[in-house]
Amino acid sequence: MSFRMLRPLLACSALCLASQLAMAQTKVAVISLQKALFDTAEIKEAREKMLATLKPRQEQADKLNQDLAQIAQKLQSDSALTQEAQFDLNTDGKRKQVELQRINEDLEADSSRMQSEILSKSTEKMQAVVKKLAEEKGMDLVVDTQAALYFKPAMDLTAEATAAYDKAYPVAPAAPKTSAAPPKAPAAPPKAPAAPPKK
Secondary structure, three states: OHHHHHHHHHHHHHHHHHHHHHHHHOOEEEEOHHHHHHOOHHHHHHHHHHHHHHHHHHHHHHHHHHHHHHHHHHHHHOOOOOHHHHHHHHHHHHHHHHHHHHHHHHHHHHHHHHHHHHHHHHHHHHHHHHHHHHHHHOOOEEEEHHHOOOOOHHHEOHHHHHHHHHHHOOOOOHHHHHHHOHHHHHHOHHHHHHOHHHO
């Protein structure tokens, strides 16, 4: 009777041991997909372009914030204001507050849309890069660091994934811009020869 009860326990132990051995032979790596992606030259350039596109409206929002702060300060500190002046300031403040809210909502919506467009394309490419990198290294499993409670630093492929992505998708436009800037300087010297004819 006791032997019959022991047999299932032995079978269960054997299965556990087999699974542990299988896991021991499995080569596992980890990666912070978000960091690997955000550190790429492509994403950094896309972020700079996005900020440059949104900058005029951001500056407009900052100006409105300053105007509202000045209006609030004037209403609180200037006791010589007439009721009509106070009414005008309050009306102007409400108008600017509505305008500021609209600009902030548009900024948030456009920023979210632009980020999602950039990340959706780049995430697919990064996943392909990680898959190729894992195959080259003979990895059986790659887990995101957010899902791992503990891992050795040697298992982290984040930096390698970023480097592999930059190699596969180099950012070319950055170089021509710097090389295109110097030619503008020689345009100034031609003005000098114009002086002698005046004599």
